Amino acid sequence: MVEKQLHIAIVGFGAAAQAFIPAIHANPAFHLAAVVEPHPEVQKSAQLLGVPVFQQVASLQKLSQLDGVYLATPTPLHAQQAIACLENGWHVLVEKPMACNVAEGTAMVEASSRYNRHLTVGHSHSFDAPIQAMRQIIQRGEIGSVSMVNNWCFTDWVYRPRRPEEFDPKLGGGVLFRQGAHQIDTLRALCLSNVKAVKAKVFNTDPKRNTMGAHAIYLDFENGAAATAIYNGYSGMSSMDFTQNVSEWGYEQPANSRQWYTAYQTPQSADQELAAKQKRAQSAIPSAAPFQPHFGLTVVNGSLGDIRQTPKGLLVCNAAGSTEIQLPSHQSPRDLVLVELEQTWRGKGSHWHSGNWGLENLRICEAALESAATGREVLLSN
């Protein structure tokens, strides 16, 4: 029997949302029903899709059938919009970080349960094929028990064009919330356990871009594993230097061809910066790539072997030697989000990236912030 298409609307048509369009169009299980976008310039891009474009979420009630929404709006809007959508009877896929703080995230999870609609958090980098494949290798016991997972990611995040609230940690801004959310998601996916303690330091080193632009986070897991998330967004050395020049989205970018924002190139006024951000959104995240996505370098050490990424897949090293595993590259990270989303919305599958999973990522981000402020380890009870 052919199952009915799932009607999805996009709310907020920026960089994250525009990256999802090819995946929605390529997946016959989904039908793009509408876009909600209030900014007149951005609306022009959305109108090219040939679907209704509304200015506010409430207008989605005009649609005769809608299964769910993808919220790709600025983080401070997530909680209020997600709760309104869940109350309207729509499932919600919300971008990471799911909210500005744990209180908001908890209210979203409670609304999902109250209105009996699914809440999914993504895209986050544990959806990526290499991270999913690493997790399966670990779950099969092929490298024994995991002792350490370390992720190093060095980018130009601080100097890319931004809206002012993207720098404010109270509004879900700064690299700890925006990028640490990806790292913590990946480390939890690979350590296969709950985090019991968090210790962190954050760095705010450029007064002209007042934000947490770098961090070192140490996670202690209940099963004995340890993990670190190291991030530097101050546009120095790139972690592509450690990933054979392969970028976050799976493109080969040798040092001399990288689009790399620096302190000197940042637009001056807020309007200039917003215009530059809107322009960048049209091509920031490609839909298909020749190599696997790399969120920096992730290395797993286990009692019987180690794993790291390669441009085309994974390298597994154990007593039998080193084996390179090639992974399929025909599905982008967003394609893989839709695979899980279809299963979830149809009531099948495990719903790994649930609201509760995203909420735990946020709780760990908040604990890292608290640890950085107090200089102490923060214990988490589960």
Ligand SMILES: NC(=O)c1ccc[n+]([C@@H]2O[C@H](COP(=O)([O-])OP(=O)(O)OC[C@H]3O[C@@H](n4cnc5c(N)ncnc54)[C@H](O)[C@@H]3O)[C@@H](O)[C@H]2O)c1
């Ligand atoms: N998963 C990823 O790899 C990834 C990448 C980029 C951003 N993100 C996340 O996606 C979210 C959006 O970030 P972005 O960089 O795309 O931002 P953005 O500013 O590029 O896009 C947000 C869009 O929402 C619109 N908007 C503002 N108010 C709105 C409202 N009330 N209703 C509907 N639309 C509204 C804005 O006009 C803008 O076009 C953030 O939570 C961010 O962390 C995730």
